């Protein structure tokens with residue numbers, strides 16, 4: 001029998017979660033770098049450059065790759081000959097490891113978990129609880145894989161119950177374009193095929209814990225039905241031309257992972273969960289000899305990447321920006337923003353809406369008129385930081401507030417001039433942008449530490465009780481963004497993928 005000590009388990013979970021917050025897996029870096037070198041769309045290539053530069057910065061600075069330091073998922077496989085020396089359950093021990101990792105004084109992570117999902121969605125402040133999957137297996141060790149899963153990619157999970165003779169490929173190729181870019185491609189798609197609905201989803205999630213090996217599979221040649229499906233989906237999903245950050249390009253997925261298992265004769269359950277540019281998972285085994293810590297990588301594992309200056313870079317001062325200047329920007333233009341911006345995301349927008357509808361109005365000192373909003377929930381600062389990693393959240397979730405925020409004050413709106421976030425805007429937002437001759441700018445998701453270096457001042461101006469979802473005022477200098485929707489309502493997230501899908505087809 002092997003006795004596993006509570007402290008060893010908790011210490012190992014804490015260390016692994018800290019590790020994955022700032023170290024990408026090497027297989028991910030190698031695969032992303034190869035995709036970067038292949039990429040022919042300058043905008044997608046620049047996005048991947050920012051991700052790679054950010055990744056190396058995080059490895060050096062030991063600060064989070066993404067401001068969304070995720071909801072923790074743990075797969076715990078307990079050997080049948082294991083004995084526990086603990087007064088806590090597996091869930092309680094994992095949660096204690098999460099609490100310590102996310103409340104670290106040296107590298108604080110972001111508390112992203114809210115209680116009672118249907119309201120009032122109060123933040124739990126310590127990022128617990130984790131989602132824990134426990135299994136009993138033969139042997140005398142405890143095998144643990146932990147992952148930090150961002151909300152942007154998790155929100156794009158899909159499930160379908162196909163008929164036994166339906167085409168999985170057809171369903172995936174129809175579904176992936178509906179997922180937009182909120183899952184921060186390039187990443188991976190994890191599929192769970194078979195079992196029952198819930199079994200398929202767990203298989204899909206667990207498949208994402210495997211290292212990226214598509215390059216090796218292509219070299220070896222696909223032999224089994226699963227390998228053949230992986231290769232077919234890999235090639236055909238990339239032929240969609242969605243590209244990095246949904247800007248259009250050659251690489252949308254770096255790998256396709258598939259777990260499968262027996263299922264009912266009448267069923268073909270298929271779950272698909274994307275993993276994003278912040279792919280974060282680590283594996284360790286406890287054998288009773290003490291805690292198990294993942295070996296830190298060498299900085300030599302990271303390629304040296306520099307950003308090629310784009311010809312269309314425009315330095316922009318948002319303080320005093322004019323309507324004419326906004327209307328001069330074209331889709332795809334690269335801007336370096338300086339000046340003051342306000343932040344706000346899901347919870348803040350709901351509060352603003354409630355305050356307006358109740359007639360109470362905005363808090364003293366909060367005025368969006370002629371301002372820009374940045375959809376972000378930052379990590380708390382540490383040491384001499386102004387703010388922790390602060391990359392964009394998915395803008396699409398705020399589409400329904402576009403009229404409220406963009407319409408002029410004399411028509412009952414907030415009079416906002418522009419929005420900054422990531423991923424595509426839906427038709428409601430595009431119409432509001434066009435009607436108000438506003439603009440939507442895109443910052444790269446998955447380059448949060450790099451983006452934070454452009455933030456020179458930060459203060460909470462409203463809704464402090466919302467934690468990372470409060471309204472902050474940032475002062476930025478040379479914050480890199482791309483014009484994603486211009487004042488005419490043209491969206492690069494529509495034109496880019498459509499153009500590159502054709503280019504890829506023509507090049508075949």
Ligand SMILES: O=C(O)C[C@H](O)C(=O)O
Pocket residue numbers: 067068150151152153182376377391392393394395445
């Ligand atoms: O929560 C965040 O900061 C980002 C989120 O993961 C998203 O991609 O929308």
